[in-house]
Amino acid sequence: KNQVEQSPQSLIILEGKNCTLQCNYTVSPFSNLRWYKQDTGRGPVSLTIMTFSENTKSNGRYTATLDADTKQSSLHITASQLSDSASYICVVSASGTYKYIFGTGTRLKVLA
Amino acid sequence: SQTIHQWPATLVQPVGSPLSLECTVEGTSNPNLYWYRQAAGRGLQLLFYSVGIGQISSEVPQNLSASRPQDRQFILSSKKLLLSDSGFYLCAWSAGTGWGSYGYTFGSGTRLTVV
Numbered sequence: 001k002n003q004v005e006q007s008p009q010s011l012i013i014l015e016g017k018n019c020t021l022q023c024n025y026t027v028s029p030f031s032n033l034r035w036y037k038q039d040t041g042r043g044p045v046s047l048t049i050m051t052f053s054e055n056t057k058s059n060g061r062y063t064a065t066l067d068a069d070t071k072q073s074s075l076h077i078t079a080s081q082l083s084d085s086a087s088y089i090c091v092v093s094a095s096g097t098y099k100y101i102f103g104t105g106t107r108l109k110v111l112a
Numbered sequence: 113s114q115t116i117h118q119w120p121a122t123l124v125q126p127v128g129s130p131l132s133l134e135c136t137v138e139g140t141s142n143p144n145l146y147w148y149r150q151a152a153g154r155g156l157q158l159l160f161y162s163v164g165i166g167q168i169s170s171e172v173p174q175n176l177s178a179s180r181p182q183d184r185q186f187i188l189s190s191k192k193l194l195l196s197d198s199g200f201y202l203c204a205w206s207a208g209t210g211w212g213s214y215g216y217t218f219g220s221g222t223r224l225t226v227v
Contacts, residue, residue: 042220093216103155105155
């Protein structure tokens with residue numbers, strides 16, 4: 001069964017600190033993995049898209065890693081800011097399908 | 113560039129009333145279109161997806177229906193709303209081909225409250 005699991009469910013950190021969010025998936029055959037940021041009451045916005053051959057991709061203070069062998073991805077946020085407070089969703093797509101499998105997200109709260 | 117529009121942003125409807133949420137995409141042709149619902153504190157649930165005009169696939173049995181009257185227009189409807197239909201509804205699109213490395217873009221969402 002295709003599944004995407006994220007951890008932790010929620011996380012509270014102080015402004016300026018770093019954090020890492022995890023995503024484990026069992027989707028097969030794997031096509032690509034995306035990390036989204038969703039502010040409360042808004043639609044998700046794409047942060048990174050990673051294909052099978054990519055191990056690391058950065059977008060500003062966000063760095064995503066992908067280990068296709070262990071089927072794990074992480075999203076590392078450096079020098080967190082108050083505006084990073086949001087839900088972060090991992091989405092995996094399988095080859096040959098129009099559907100995407102969503103994780104339930106990690107809720108990040110950055111405190112001043 | 114491609115943009116996706118979804119409206120209204122918020123909606124309060126009485127039980128038993130009809131519903132129509134509209135989503136349009138600009139700057140692309142033959143997109144795959146999706147309707148998702150997100151309950152409070154929960155993940156996204158795929159409701160419908162469409163790979164072409166008049167082609168609708170339903171993921172879960174429910175009180176809702178979807179239609180795609182034009183290539184870049186996707187409509188979510190209900191004849192009679194239930195309290196359980198309350199939630200945050202998101203429209204999304206992806207490229208019709210080669211989705212592997214293309215964006216999967218969401219609209220800004222509609223907050224529906226059924227009272």
